[in-house]
Amino acid sequence: MTHISAMVDGTHRTGEVEPRLLLVHWLRENLGLVGTPIGCDTSNCGACTVLVNGKSVKSCNVLAVQVDGAEVQTIQGLASEDEWHPVQKAFKECHGLQCGFCTPGMIMATVDLLSENPNPTEEEIRDGLHGNLCRCTGYHNIVKAVSHAAAEMSGS
Amino acid sequence: MTDTLNETMGAIGRPLRRKEDARLVTGNTNWTDNIQLPGTLHMAFLRSSIAHAKITRIDTSAAKAAEGVVHVYTGADFPGQPGSTCVWPVTDDIVMSHYPVICEDEVKYVGDVVAVVIATEKYLATDALDLIDVDYEVLPAIVDMEAALAEGSPLVHSDKGTNRCYTAPVPFGGNYAEVKAKADVVVTRRFINQRLIPTTMEPRAVVAAPMGMADEITLWSATQVPHVLRVLLAMLTGVPENNLRVVAPDVGGGFGGKLQIYREEVLAVILARKLGRPIKWTETRSESILTMHHGRDQIQDIEIAATSDGQILGMSVNLLADMGAYLQIITPGTPLLGMFMYSGIYKMEALDFTCTGVYTNKTPTDAYRGAGRPEATFAVERIVDELAAELGMDPMELRKKNWIKHEEFPYTTVEGLTYDTGNYEAATARALELFGMDELRAEQAVRRATGDTVQLGIGISTFTEMCGLAPSRTLGALKYVAGGWEHCTIRALPTGKIELVTGTSPHGQGHATAWSQIASDIIGVPVEDIEVIYGDTGRSPYGMDTYGSRSLAVGGQAIKVAGERLVEKARIIAAHQLEVSPDDIEFNAGTYSVKGDPEKATTIQAIAFAAFQAHNLPDGVEPTLSGEATVDPMDFSYPHGTHLAAMEVDTETGKVKLRKYVAVDDCGVQINPMIVEGQVHGGLAQGIAQAMYEGAEYDSNGNLLTASMGDYLIPSSADLPSFITDRTVTPSSTHPLGTKGIGEAGAIASTPAIVNGVVDAIRHLGVNNVLMPTSPQNVYRALQAANKGGAA
Numbered sequence: 001m002t003h004i005s006a007m008v009d010g011t012h013r014t015g016e017v018e019p020r021l022l023l024v025h026w027l028r029e030n031l032g033l034v035g036t037p038i039g040c041d042t043s044n045c046g047a048c049t050v051l052v053n054g055k056s057v058k059s060c061n062v063l064a065v066q067v068d069g070a071e072v073q074t075i076q077g078l079a080s081e082d083e084w085h086p087v088q089k090a091f092k093e094c095h096g097l098q099c100g101f102c103t104p105g106m107i108m109a110t111v112d113l114l115s116e117n118p119n120p121t122e123e124e125i126r127d128g129l130h131g132n133l134c135r136c137t138g139y140h141n142i143v144k145a146v147s148h149a150a151a152e153m154s155g156s
Numbered sequence: 157m158t159d160t161l162n163e164t165m166g167a168i169g170r171p172l173r174r175k176e177d178a179r180l181v182t183g184n185t186n187w188t189d190n191i192q193l194p195g196t197l198h199m200a201f202l203r204s205s206i207a208h209a210k211i212t213r214i215d216t217s218a219a220k221a222a223e224g225v226v227h228v229y230t231g232a233d234f235p236g237q238p239g240s241t242c243v244w245p246v247t248d249d250i251v252m253s254h255y256p257v258i259c260e261d262e263v264k265y266v267g268d269v270v271a272v273v274i275a276t277e278k279y280l281a282t283d284a285l286d287l288i289d290v291d292y293e294v295l296p297a298i299v300d301m302e303a304a305l306a307e308g309s310p311l312v313h314s315d316k317g318t319n320r321c322y323t324a325p326v327p328f329g330g331n332y333a334e335v336k337a338k339a340d341v342v343v344t345r346r347f348i349n350q351r352l353i354p355t356t357m358e359p360r361a362v363v364a365a366p367m368g369m370a371d372e373i374t375l376w377s378a379t380q381v382p383h384v385l386r387v388l389l390a391m392l393t394g395v396p397e398n399n400l401r402v403v404a405p406d407v408g409g410g411f412g413g414k415l416q417i418y419r420e421e422v423l424a425v426i427l428a429r430k431l432g433r434p435i436k437w438t439e440t441r442s443e444s445i446l447t448m449h450h451g452r453d454q455i456q457d458i459e460i461a462a463t464s465d466g467q468i469l470g471m472s473v474n475l476l477a478d479m480g481a482y483l484q485i486i487t488p489g490t491p492l493l494g495m496f497m498y499s500g501i502y503k504m505e506a507l508d509f510t511c512t513g514v515y516t517n518k519t520p521t522d523a524y525r526g527a528g529r530p531e532a533t534f535a536v537e538r539i540v541d542e543l544a545a546e547l548g549m550d551p552m553e554l555r556k557k558n559w560i561k562h563e564e565f566p567y568t569t570v571e572g573l574t575y576d577t578g579n580y581e582a583a584t585a586r587a588l589e590l591f592g593m594d595e596l597r598a599e600q601a602v603r604r605a606t607g608d609t610v611q612l613g614i615g616i617s618t619f620t621e622m623c624g625l626a627p628s629r630t631l632g633a634l635k636y637v638a639g640g641w642e643h644c645t646i647r648a649l650p651t652g653k654i655e656l657v658t659g660t661s662p663h664g665q666g667h668a669t670a671w672s673q674i675a676s677d678i679i680g681v682p683v684e685d686i687e688v689i690y691g692d693t694g695r696s697p698y699g700m701d702t703y704g705s706r707s708l709a710v711g712g713q714a715i716k717v718a719g720e721r722l723v724e725k726a727r728i729i730a731a732h733q734l735e736v737s738p739d740d741i742e743f744n745a746g747t748y749s750v751k752g753d754p755e756k757a758t759t760i761q762a763i764a765f766a767a768f769q770a771h772n773l774p775d776g777v778e779p780t781l782s783g784e785a786t787v788d789p790m791d792f793s794y795p796h797g798t799h800l801a802a803m804e805v806d807t808e809t810g811k812v813k814l815r816k817y818v819a820v821d822d823c824g825v826q827i828n829p830m831i832v833e834g835q836v837h838g839g840l841a842q843g844i845a846q847a848m849y850e851g852a853e854y855d856s857n858g859n860l861l862t863a864s865m866g867d868y869l870i871p872s873s874a875d876l877p878s879f880i881t882d883r884t885v886t887p888s889s890t891h892p893l894g895t896k897g898i899g900e901a902g903a904i905a906s907t908p909a910i911v912n913g914v915v916d917a918i919r920h921l922g923v924n925n926v927l928m929p930t931s932p933q934n935v936y937r938a939l940q941a942a943n944k945g946g947a948a
Binding site for chain 2: 021028032035036039044045074075079084088091095097099101102103107126127129137
């Protein structure tokens with residue numbers, strides 16, 4: 001067992017974990033943060049995307065021990081107490097989700113995308129999110145949602 | 157667009173933002189895998205890595221001794237116990253199969269269950285799988301359907317004496333041989349509708365626990381069909397139905413893949429009862445791709461006969477449908493769901509239909525988005541294009557010459573269905589307007605004339621489909637075991653809030669929002685005061701669940717009738733309180749008022765409280781205020797549309813690019829056009845995926861080669877364009893709200909549009925067929941074959 005310590009969604013969390021424990025399992029099974037779902041075991045789908053030190057990672061592809069000392073943000077830590085993040089609002093406004101299973105990962109990947117490129121073109125959005133699969137929306141409204149969020153966040 | 161209701165417009169028809177989204181965008185979700193109960197034991201499955209083999213020995217002793225392992229079970233522990241069942245024996249002489257919960261002496265596909273480990277932790281359960289020692293005697297794998305039917309083929313089920321599951325010749329109208337004899341032109345093609353894998357984003361998951369009252373077992377499952385599942389689990393496990401509660405919490409997509417009773421669900425219920433502890437299992441994606449049922453997988457031999465001036469006379473349809481190794485819930489019926497759709501939107505004199513189901517050593521097939529109708533639509537829309545090419549006619553002109561005209565509805569097709577309403581002219585006109593057909597045809601001509609290495613093709617799909625499965629008597633006549641009704645109860649609670657209990661079971665379709673919109677207009681209560689309750693046989697005891705675009709088409713009718721019954725009961729109480737006759741009461745937007753004296757009024761919320769108090773009810777009126785209805789649909793409904801695709805094909809590499817896609821759908825009255833459009837987008841993506849990207853591939857030994865998301869190509873955002881969509885509105889005449897279905901239309905319509913476009917791009921190079929998916933490899937092979945004069 002290895003001792004780890006991390007800031008998760010703004011709360012200091014510690015744990016004794018097996019070195020092989022995946023980050024997503026630490027979040028879900030140990031910390032009870034079940035808002036981050038698991039969609040595959042090959043790092044293809046991106047449903048489990050979270051931010052580690054502000055960068056998006058697929059948490060099924062990271063070991064829990066790798067986030068020792070890091071800051072982890074999940075979908076459950078994105079909204080403030082009284083307001084959703086603009087990306088969350090945009091996904092609802094633009095009907096960018098149906099079943100919602102890919103949505104946590106899609107939103108976290110979008111947050112990272114927009115931090116790197118605040119005004120992406122449609123092509124840049126499609127390219128930027130190609131590691132996050134959705135089976136319901138055909139991506140049409142996800143692309144709209146990302147554009148909408150970008151406009152809201154840049155105040156245009 | 158706005159979420160705010162105003163007095164001039166009802167809730168129906170408005171693009172209200174979804175109620176569901178609040179929890180889904182914040183992570184406050186309730187997926188089955190989120191459930192963590194004290195004392196849970198975890199299941200892990202040892203699955204066969206061989207397609208067909210005898211199990212000669214299993215040694216579980218090392219696994220049983222491993223850390224955390226509570227039990228290891230094999231087939232010997234559950235002799236004769238079925239793990240799934242088929243409720244649609246389509247012919248009298250169908251060869252049924254026994255699908256064991258755990259294989260006893262033989263495995264029949266890669267992924268078949270050999271043993272199950274029960275352990276205290278998920279990781280430990282999986283670790284122990286490696287300690288189980290199995291000896292196999294490998295048997296020949298039956299992979300190819302035609303080889304399976306050949307004399308002397310090895311058998312999937314050796315005790316059955318054949319790999320033929322059934323042959324269903326269906327005596328539709330007319331005499332095809334006669335019309336063929338008088339035809340000027342006969343075109344035949346073999347289409348391969350390849351095997352697909354549903355790949356819901358949420359993998360399957362189950363938790364079964366002895367909870368609640370008495371001997372109750374509760375099963376949470378990522379299922380589309382909690383009600384159907386409860387009945388079948390009771391039949392298969394021996395747990396009395398009244399001790400079984402099935403809950404489908406948040407469910408992350410279904411597409412037919414979760415319209416099933418799976419052996420993992422059966423085993424979870426059996427073990428929760430046997431061990432008295434919660435049992436949990438969530439599949440890995442690799443497990444899901446191997447063992448969630450697959451879809452499609454048909455060989456379609458299609459023939460069309462016509463006159464030289466383009467009058468379609470008839471069609472002959474001969475299908476081979478791969479059942480896989482076992483029959484599951486509606487495996488044999490799935491290809492037959494398409495049999496009514498082979499004439500599409502066209503008038504013809506005769507149609508011959510035969511379907512043969514074949515056992516192979518592959519994952520069982522079953523319903524996948526559209527279930528039979530996409531296969532039929534692909535065949536008819538492809539063969540009509542081939543006929544146009546043979547006749548030298550414009551493919552749209554050929555369609556116009558043969559389709560059912562607006563004024564000819566209701567129209568009884570050669571298959572005997574009566575299409576209620578439709579306007580193919582209007583949808584086509586709108587699609588052509590959005591597409592810019594003339595400019596694209598001009599560009600195509602230039603590219604052809606200049607010998608451009610990138611050629612342009614235009615694909616057309618003018619489709620219809622059938623929703624609202626189905627009048628129960630019709631299902632009975634088709635030998636389906638269950639009915640096609642739907643239930644709704646609407647309760648007005650003492651505080652004026654509304655509970656709408658539906659038997660439909662959404663998994664992304666937005667029922668909580670759309671059903672609130674319907675009820676809001678009928679009972680005059682704001683959308684936000686209505687809570688939709690579903691997916692739990694404990695709270696919603698009656699229902700037939702969600703599949704086949706039936707939820708609005710059938711469930712919507714039940715909402716309307718239940719709401720009207722509630723309104724009528726409240727009217728009697730209102731009249732009593734206002735001291736007039738019920739005939740003198742007007743009801744409008746939630747208010748009951750006296751005709752000619754609108755100041756004398758009360759509200760439905762006030763009546764709800766009065767019905768709860770019961771201090772002053774008319775004689776003979778029972779306390780509480782609710783309306784309840786179980787509705788059997790009077791007929792199917794037939795959404796339709798015109799889809800157009802502009803396809804670029806690189807003739808040097810075979811690479812295909814979808815440049816532009818226009819979809820004009822007609823699903824009748826739209827309850828929430830935003831949700832309708834979302835359904836269209838998603839359907840398009842899945843149909844386009846079949847046409848361009850996806851396909852389950854097996855090798856000759858029955859190994860699934862596309863067994864991960866890395867190998868099975870689910871399109872990403874970078875693989876699809878934005879879509880151009882619109883709707884025409886031709887209300888259904890068989891549905892009291894005028895609605896049709898929309899959940900599957902995109903998936904049904906788009907596949908032939910894409911492939912017709914690809915073939916159109918390279919037809920001048922001698923190509924008249926391209927296998928799906930239209931991958932660079934398949935396109936390149938078609939070009940090479942044509943180059944050698946070997947076109948199909």
